[in-house]
Amino acid sequence: xxxxxxxxxxxxxxxxxxxxxxxxxxxxxxxxxxxxxxxxxxxxxxxxxxxxxxxxxxxxxxxxxxxxxxxxxxxxxxxxxxxxxxxxxxxxxxxxxxxxxxxxxxxxxxxxxxxxxxxxxxxxxxxxxxxxxxxxxxxxxxxxxxxxxxxxxxxxxxxxxxxxxxxxxxxxxxxxxxxxxxxxxxxxxxxxxxxxxxxxxxxxxxxxxxxxxxxxxxxxxxxxxxxxxxxxxxxxxxxxxxxxxxxxxxxxxxxxxxxxxxxxxxxxxxxxxxxxxxxxxxxxxxxxxxxxxxxxxxxxxxxxxxxxxxxxxxxxxxxxxxxxxxxxx
Numbered sequence: 001x002x003x004x005x006x007x008x009x010x011x012x013x014x015x016x017x018x019x020x021x022x023x024x025x026x027x028x029x030x031x032x033x034x035x036x037x038x039x040x041x042x043x044x045x046x047x048x049x050x051x052x053x054x055x056x057x058x059x060x061x062x063x064x065x066x067x068x069x070x071x072x073x074x075x076x077x078x079x080x081x082x083x084x085x086x087x088x089x090x091x092x093x094x095x096x097x098x099x100x101x102x103x104x105x106x107x108x109x110x111x112x113x114x115x116x117x118x119x120x121x122x123x124x125x126x127x128x129x130x131x132x133x134x135x136x137x138x139x140x141x142x143x144x145x146x147x148x149x150x151x152x153x154x155x156x157x158x159x160x161x162x163x164x165x166x167x168x169x170x171x172x173x174x175x176x177x178x179x180x181x182x183x184x185x186x187x188x189x190x191x192x193x194x195x196x197x198x199x200x201x202x203x204x205x206x207x208x209x210x211x212x213x214x215x216x217x218x219x220x221x222x223x224x225x226x227x228x229x230x231x232x233x234x235x236x237x238x239x240x241x242x243x244x245x246x247x248x249x250x251x252x253x254x255x256x257x258x259x260x261x262x263x264x265x266x267x268x269x270x271x272x273x274x275x276x277x278x279x280x281x282x283x284x285x286x287x288x289x290x291x292x293x294x295x296x297x298x299x300x301x302x303x304x305x306x307x308x309x310x311x312x313x314x315x316x317x318x319x320x321x322x323x324x325x326x327x328x329x
Contacts, residue, residue: 035080037071039147060145063212065270065277070146073269075262077152084155088162091251095166098247099173107244108173115241116174122303123245124171124185125195126230129222130164132202133157136218143211152262153215159259163252170248194302197295198226204291212270213284219263221288224318228256229296229310260321268325282327289318289329 014021016029019038045056055062060070067073079087102108111119137157144150171181189195202222208214231252246253271281293315297308304310319329 030078031082032075032078032080036074036147036151040070040145040150058145062143062145063210065212065273065280067146067270067273067277071148072273073146073266074148075152076265077258077262079152079155079262088159091254092162095248095251098250099169102244102247103173108170108241111241111244118303119170119174119241119245120181120184121188121192121194122230122299123249124167124181125189125192126227127164127167127171127182127185128189129198129202129226129230130160130167132206133218133222133227134160134164136202136205136214136222139206140211140215140218143209144215149215149266156259159255163255166248166251170245192302194298197298201226201291201295212281215263216267216281216284217288219259220267220285220318220322221292223256223259223263224321225289225292225311225314226296227252228317229300229314231256232310232314264321264325267327271326278326278328282322282329285322285327286329289315289322292318 015026016024017034020029020034021027023037024033041058045058048054048056060066077083077087108116134157137153137160141150141153141157144153168182171185172179175181189199205214205217205222208217231249267281267285271278293311296311296314300306300310301308322329
């Protein structure tokens with residue numbers, strides 16, 4: 001008896017979804033492309049919302065910058081729901097290992113009093129700043145246009161919520177899970193002069209209605225100046241606890257590099273679309289970076305005793321970064 005194995009090749013009637021085929025032709029597409037391109041709702045709205053009757057629910061006119069195609073500023077990380085969650089799950093596992101290492105050895109309990117005081121004053125209030133950033137990225141998602149931008153914004157919003165939780169866990173580890181350190185951190189955020197410039201800055205961004213200006217303010221100024229400064233204070237401010245703190249905030253360091261790669265790509269693409277876009281984006285970047293530097297000066301002066309030099313350095317680094325994106329500050 002002989003056995004013959006035959007194979008049959010079936011040619012699919014189509015290789016991708018219609019909205020992708022209309023862009024690139026009927027050929028295989030990546031999951032990222034299928035989950036991102038031309039997903040934005042554009043028609044069949046019943047009526048303009050009463051709270052903002054000059055705009056439709058999804059309206060390109062909610063920002064002053066103009067794009068012929070809002071799917072040009074793609075995410076170089078190519079994140080969609082699955083890839084984002086896989087990446088963050090891996091990063092969270094690293095966070096859990098670091099917390100387990102620190103807690104098993106009681107490393108936070110061994111910190112000097114000065115380092116603990118600086119942590120209480122300089123690190124824990126960041127949970128409130130991350131909450132503000134979470135609000136901003138959510139606002140950009142709901143007011144923005146084009147899934148290529150708005151989808152990564154809601155991922156970024158989730159990142160800030162996660163980082164606020166990490167900072168909260170550090171506080172709970174400091175006070176033996178009583179929550180007293182978090183209450184004290186809130187009081188610092190609300191009343192300490194070192195933080196009031198930062199608090200005013202983030203609260204002023206809450207009322208910015210142009211969503212792309214808010215994007216520039218958050219990703220370039222707040223992330224680039226305030227967060228970068230705050231998480232780089234370790235060596236000077238945390239003294240003998242610098243290594244311990246760096247272990248627990250490693251997520252933030254990895255995130256800043258990754259987030260910048262995406263946000264820089266978006267700003268560069270939008271600014272390059274037209275001279276008007278470049279001029280607008282440059283003006284917004286200068287305004288918010290300058291404000292962020294002034295807001296951060298009391299913080300670096302209080303924690304480092306440097307009369308605001310670290311804030312100025314963070315501002316210069318961010319301005320140089322903006323220049324590489326084609327902006328003129």
